[in-house]
Amino acid sequence: EAQVTQNPRYLITVTGKKLTVTCSQNMNHEYMSWYRQDPGLGLRQIYYSMNVEVTDKGDVPEGYKVSRKEKRNFPLILESPSPNQTSLYFCASSFGDRHTGELFFGEGSRLTVL
Amino acid sequence: GQNIDQPTEMTATEGAIVQINCTYQTSGFNGLFWYQQHAGEAPTFLSYNVLDGLEEKGRFSSFLSRSKGYSYLLLKELQMKDSASYLCAVFDSNYQLVWGAGTKLIIKP
Numbered sequence: 001e002a003q004v005t006q007n008p009r010y011l012i013t014v015t016g017k018k019l020t021v022t023c024s025q026n027m028n029h030e031y032m033s034w035y036r037q038d039p040g041l042g043l044r045q046i047y048y049s050m051n052v053e054v055t056d057k058g059d060v061p062e063g064y065k066v067s068r069k070e071k072r073n074f075p076l077i078l079e080s081p082s083p084n085q086t087s088l089y090f091c092a093s094s095f096g097d098r099h100t101g102e103l104f105f106g107e108g109s110r111l112t113v114l
Numbered sequence: 115g116q117n118i119d120q121p122t123e124m125t126a127t128e129g130a131i132v133q134i135n136c137t138y139q140t141s142g143f144n145g146l147f148w149y150q151q152h153a154g155e156a157p158t159f160l161s162y163n164v165l166d167g168l169e170e171k172g173r174f175s176s177f178l179s180r181s182k183g184y185s186y187l188l189l190k191e192l193q194m195k196d197s198a199s200y201l202c203a204v205f206d207s208n209y210q211l212v213w214g215a216g217t218k219l220i221i222k223p
Contacts, residue, residue: 040122042201042215043157090156102147103211105156 002027006091006106013081014114021076021109023091031094032074033058033103034066036087043090049074081113116140118214120202125220126192134187134200134217142207148176148187149201151216157201160187189219197221 004025013019025032033048035058045058049068063085065077074093078085088110092103118138126132138146145164149157163169163178163185175188187200199216206212 040215043203043213045211102159102162103149103157105158107156108154 002104004091004093004104004106006089006109008109009107010110012112012114015082016080019078019081019111021078021089021091021111023074023076023106024072025074025091025093025104026072027093027095027104028071029093029095029104030071032068033092034064034074034076035090035092036060036085037090037108038087046076046089078111081111083113085111086113087111116204116206116212118202118204118212120200120214120217122215123218123220125222126189128192128194128221128223130192131188131190132192132219134189134202134219136185136187136202136214138183138185138202138204138212138214140204140206140212143180144205144207144209146176146178146185146205147203147211148185149203151199151201153198160200192221194221194223 007022030051034046035043037043044060046064047066049055052071055066088108090108091106094103120136147162148160150160151157161176163176168177173190178185199218201216202214203211
């Protein structure tokens with residue numbers, strides 16, 4: 001089954017404790033992206049990747065890191081989480097370097113930072 | 115700056131028709147998308163418009179007017195399962211997606 005898989009789905013952590021949210025897709029998509037979604041603000045892009053070893057900042061990259069060592073994986077790293085990073089996070093992927101726009105989303109990871 | 119406007123919330127009756135509007139101001143335009151998002155779930159793709167006019171797909175239709183910076187999503191024969199948020203997004207000149215905040219649609223019996 002074609003899918004984007006994120007883990008963990010739910011996480012409660014404390015300020016400053018490094019965490020990684022994994023994202024994996026099995027559709028051989030070149031484009032991958034991370035979003036956060038907060039009430040009233042819609043989806044905001046954190047980082048995106050056009051292909052292996054190519055990553056770029058989105059609209060809200062501060063406090064986050066990513067890597068793209070393999071085509072299928074695109075982990076999101078919070079080196080020192082803070083309460084303002086409490087949010088719902090979505091990983092998404094799509095075909096092509098100028099992707100068609102039909103993004104395939106993971107189920108989301110709800111993160112709470114205390 | 116780039117901006118996409120949608121109503122925050124709309125209410126409609128089961129079996130009726132509802133139109134969700136989206137206006138955009140972006141640096142360039144390479145297409146407009148509508149996604150559906152049920153509460154607590156991931157967004158799923160509904161439609162893509164790049165040329166002016168109406169695209170129909172079953173009970174859902176999407177319209178685009180590039181000269182007016184305007185689109186709407188039309189949902190017919192509303193069902194309770196259509197209760198969701200509807201997200202409008204535009205591809206700008208750099209093929210980056212600019213997202214609206216979404217419209218929460220409430221369907222009443």
